[in-house]
Amino acid sequence: MTTSEKTTETKTTEEAAGTRIPVTESEPAPRARRWNPAAVLAPTAVFALVIGIWYFASYEILAPSRRFLLPPPQEVLSKGLFGSSAPDMWHALERTSVVALTGLAIAVVLGIAWAILMSQAGWAELALFPYAVVMQCIPILALVPLIGFWFGFGFVARVFVCVLIALFPVVSNTLFGLKSVDQGLRDLFALRGTGRLTVLRKLEFPAALPAIFAGVRISAGLSVVGAIVGDFFFKQGDPGIGILIDNYRSRLQAPQLFAAILLASALGVVVFGLFGWISRRVVGNWYDTSRR
Template identity: 75%
Template sequence: MDNTTTATQALRAGRATPGSIAPGEEPGPHDGSGSGGPGSQSATTSATAAATTTTTARRSRPRLSADGPLVSIGGPLVVLAMVLGVWYFISYVVLEPSRRFLMPAPHVVITEGFMGDNLPAMLDALERTTVVALTGLAIAFVIGVVWAILMSQETWAERSLFPYAVVLQCIPILALVPLIGFWFGFGFTARVFVCVLIALFPIVSNTLFGLKSVDPGLRRLFRLHHAGRLTVLRKLEAPAALPALFEGLRVAAGLSVVGAIVGDFFFKQGDPGIGILIDTYRARLQSPELFASILLASLLGVAVFLAFGLLSRKVVGRWYNAEDQR
């Protein structure tokens, strides 16, 4: 009687008591549908094992690493193949033979531009442009870091000096060409000055951001130990600003190459750079040589950008890489 009452109450509650028999039900083998029987435990164990196996299999599937050679090399090669295909299509399908000089095929650029008699002159001009770009970058680095340090020490200094950095970034170089020519002549010094103007702002802004992004708790800790400004700058702010500083330096390195080439167009006295050769080939309508010199200048910019990116990873380390922080 007690068993029947207990089973009836369990059924009314919406669940059956394990091992109980309802009225009128014949006893038989347990089907394992209950929550506490041996069959239920076996099914639960099997389901857990299957889920664990599936999760392990999913985790063990190989993934393409963002830093792997297949992604870092294969991706640019695929894009390069697409660009060459579009280039050939425009040269041989879109353009008529009489107008093909506007965009010669890539193999024509290589054979007539790089492998002709103009290659030594291109390499000499590229060397001079590299010297101008690196000289301007070095000067911009020194000025930019000192400028950012001065602004990071006091709020009033940042409010007073940072607007002028923005002004230098916004003024067109063409508007300053006459003044630069009057002040520095039309040779090497004027080209370096153009590089400094173009490459200065990324260094100033990134260095200032790095110096101001120090954890306030660490600042309070240094203040608690009565550390002076020079100690805080040398042991706390400067190490914290290195990642942002090198990011700005990498951007400024590419811009310095642009500044050196732009300076060649306006200041043509002295030894010619790659920009002067580009202007000369344009005036002579020498399309293969023109495209070859443009490609050479582009390769210089990419090489400088990658070189400073490698330098930043060697000096600072990979701990600041955004991909490693995910």
């Protein structure tokens, strides 16, 4: 390119830009995360709709003599969450939380170790993964009586039920994350002669963290279900929220029953949200942002 051609090209660029500032290429600045009103308004609208349907069903569909089948929300609050039964509910919720979190912690440790073993050896995956599927497919209610015979009817048996229910999502999601690492990155580590443990520690495990936390969040809700299921069958020792639900059902105490069910649901939501927050703190926003 001659000097005159370069001069002409420079002038054309300056004229197109409208200034004398040299044209430079730069990466666009990352967009700041903006607060979306719909994230609050949409759930609030659905909640208001559910409460409205609840009131309509209690006062318009059910006769006064059958209103115990679906007591209105204010009765659930006054007689249940803030009534004379409230202390028993909160103590039972605390015991159920301890059982659920203990079972979840054990399931996470065992599930991640199980998945790592299968990801490092093909024979281990062929030998062990079918039993993880079998464990998931066996009806837990069929095993609960046997668990009671083997481990008694106290804390250990309840935790064991939680582990059985919460284990499979951690195993399957962790294994999926470990085996979904980009092949180009694997080749790069292989070119440098990196050992298997180093690849696992610096490549596979960090890349699998989003999938691991997805499995943990699923298992968090399942562990609460396992704690309540254990309460229904192991009606000994300190009562959990499941025992209270069964007692209120047998006594036809509808407001207390609904309040206990709401507390159990709230526990599952809180545990699910807790691990979602931990996931965002550990993994960061890189995983979600890259897929927008």
